[in-house]
Amino acid sequence: MIEGTPPLRRADRLFDIIQTLRGSRRPLTAAALAEKLEVAQRTIYRDIATLQARRIPIEGEPGVGYVLRKGYDLPPLMFSAEEVEAIMVGAHLVQRIRDRKLQDAAMSVLDKLRETVPGELRAQLASPRFQVSDGTAVRPEGIDLHDVRNAVRSCRKIRITYRDEQGEDTSRIICPIATIYYVDVTLIAAWCELRIALRHFRVDRVLQSQVLEDSFAAEAGRLMAAWRATQPA
Structure with missing residues (x-):
């Protein structure tokens, strides 16, 4: 698993604090909120202060816990x-x-x-009036797509053991630049250090994987531009 998962955007975190307090029947401490949202307690204290300054009726204090005054509701989102x-x-x-x-x-x-x-x-x-079929993609066992997306965002290299369509296994280090989702398969677009070229890797053919500390941030823009130039208009 990749370490240092990127935190929620602050707007999302503020929303989640409100939703968590709304769903709780008892006061929640900053420690409990921090554990749930995977942030530091001081971040929760700042966020609570921000929400209270915006007139969100949160009551309580550090060390005791916080509650959302009953009857408070978020304004409706305007969707058709x-x-x-x-x-x-x-x-x-x-x-x-x-x-x-x-x-x-x-x-x-x-x-x-x-x-x-x-x-x-x-x-x-x-009560939705539609149905979406389950699809035919195989769930990958040798790699976590959450790790892949985080590695793409943070420009971290991944070491993989990959089995090609001829059944040959190779160990490679790749620089992942995008994930490509099809109905029946998911691909990783990446620079392959073994082949010294851009390649697409099927996630269901990855046998093992490890996100590395090595960064390719300096090359990410160039690699993305080169990959996009190969894609259909």
């Missing part, structure tokens, strides 16, 4: 029925790509929608 359905279809399509963290994030988006859209749209979320 078509926009809500587009988000729902997209969130369900994410289930086909076998990326557990991305799947969880998609369901979290729907949970947030249910809490914030007006009542007439909540019924649409509760």
